[in-house]
Amino acid sequence: MSAKLFTPITFRDVTLKNRIVMSPMCMYSCEPEDGTVQPFHLAHYESRAAGQVGLVMVEATAVQQAGRISAKDLGIWDDKQVEGLKQISDRVHAHGAKSSIQLAHAGRKAEDEETNYSASALAFNDRYQTPVEMSTDDIAETIEAFKQGASRAKQAGFDIIELHGAHGYLINQFLSPLTNQRNDQYGGNRENRYRFLSEIIDAVKTVWNGPIFTRISANEYADGGNSTEDFIYFAEQMKQQGIDLIDCSSGGVVPAKISAYPGYQIPGAETIKHQAGIHTGAVGLITTGIQAEEILQNDRADLIFLARALLRNPYWPKAAADELGCTIEAPKQYERGWR
Template sequence: MTSALFSPLTVRSLTLRNRLWVAPLCEYSVVERDGVPTDWHLVHLGSFARGGAGLVIAEATAVTPEGRISPHDTGIWNDDQADAWARVVDFIHSQGSAAGIQLAHAGRKASIYPEWGETREGFSGRGTMPASEGGWQTVAPSAIAFDGYDTPAALDEQGIADVVAAFADAARRSVAAGFDLVEVHAAHGYLLHQFLSPLSNTRDDAWGGSLENRARIVLDTVRAVRAAVDVPVLVRFSATDWTEGGWDEQQTALVAAWSLEAGADLFDISSGGLVRAKIPVGPGYQVPLAAHVRSEGDVPVAAVGLITEAAQAEQIIETGQADAILMGRKWMRDPHAALSFARDLGDEAALQELVPPQYRRAFF
């Protein structure tokens, strides 16, 4: 049989060999604190390409030093970082996968301790890392802190313009490094999402209030990135804050449609992250959000969130709920998830195409 999951998908000028993709996975593994990806990133991301992914998207990569979630994040604000990424991209390409990168600014959720606890320098803690340990002043649309973190400084108009320009510059470096597409991170409570949600944006100028104003920085960023590069541009949205009075799927659908007009090509639909909320987690729990944005916004989408089985992923594509599937933890548990899914679906042609010659004795 030929499965929907392993059919190719063309996004702008890029044709991806299948619809089973790797979601960005923060690793907090740059021990030198210089934003330069390491051997860990080469092996981590390369293993998914070897395992048959159609697209491998590198983790949230900061467009400025202050945009990092932690000091141990990757970056792409300088050429040394881009040069190091090129080695990773080359290996991903050698395995037949496309390579993407998620461009990010953490806003008020920046300057925190790495999630894995104590650093090589001996620092350990939770929440905002103080300047004495290498942290920095965070920024946001409004001076409203994320619960348990330090209060950010509200960006002025020049600061907003600088952020937009930094995304465009990072996109140029990404393409120079060989990436096939870029993703603008406007989800999970990071800076662009902070502008979108009325829970974190209480501005009374051109960047706050109405939906059009709150979405302005996202649209400006998409336009700037589109002007900078010819490759496909994805946008990741959190479709809902899971909190009354916050961002929701209908607003997401509208802004996705506007973003399509501004030059974006496909939307990666996740949820949450802006405020601490009770999220009804379960298998495929975010798929209805992706389906809503796809239908109401009339835009192509990728679904993500506890999609762990081949039949489940195939059904999502077959029924038109999404155009592609993004998985994260599943790939970490099984870096050969695409090979496993092809075998589970009985898609012999996909399996023959995807298994590296060095591994064929394990599959045939």
């Protein structure tokens, strides 16, 4: 049987051997708290590559120290952080997988900073401090930080960059009318709210010529938030700017009650894929090979992003292949137990 899950796909000059992606998941494992890669990170990411994931994406990695979600986050704001990140990329490549890194800034959801920043001076909830509204100089400095992060990602040998514009972090805070109440060129209508991300993309592309993905929250679960039409507009703009894929998650912009069930985020990926005419990634409670194959065969998305399923089983691709009646190549060291 030929399963689409195990067919290759190419973005620019990068070909993934299958459609399975290790979704970026914060590990909060930096000890000391300087954003550098630790032995745990090396084992964590290499094991999924050995398990035959096609693309391994490193967790949200802060482009500025003040943009960390927690003090234990990985960072890419300093040259000293490149060496460890390169070790991750090299170990992923050793198993035939491609490597990616998610460039991120937490904005008002930076939990451990004395001062945090956002599009507007609105706290996420009572547990979080009220952020400082970013000045145009702050915005320019942060855009430059994303650019420098992309440059360091290139030095570290990553194949793909993902910009984190989801889950209520800084880029998302500019995109959403729920969190952006500015009256300048970065606020108001959706064209202005998109400007921050647009300028980040342009800046990144001056130092990076590989594929770029963007993760968005395609449902904000709150009245007054972005509509489906807004997300399609953003996706169309990203396509025009050369973004290769929209990774469609949801939520996190404001406190909200979310009913999560298998495949609950797939409609966002499907709608954006067909109405904006851009590749999309599906993520969210995808647990079986059959479920993943249905999404791909029905043209609802182009990549399958797995999170908790890969935490439970680094060899999920083998389990999915068995379920779908396929044979996939084993790591040489594991051939004796693969069949």
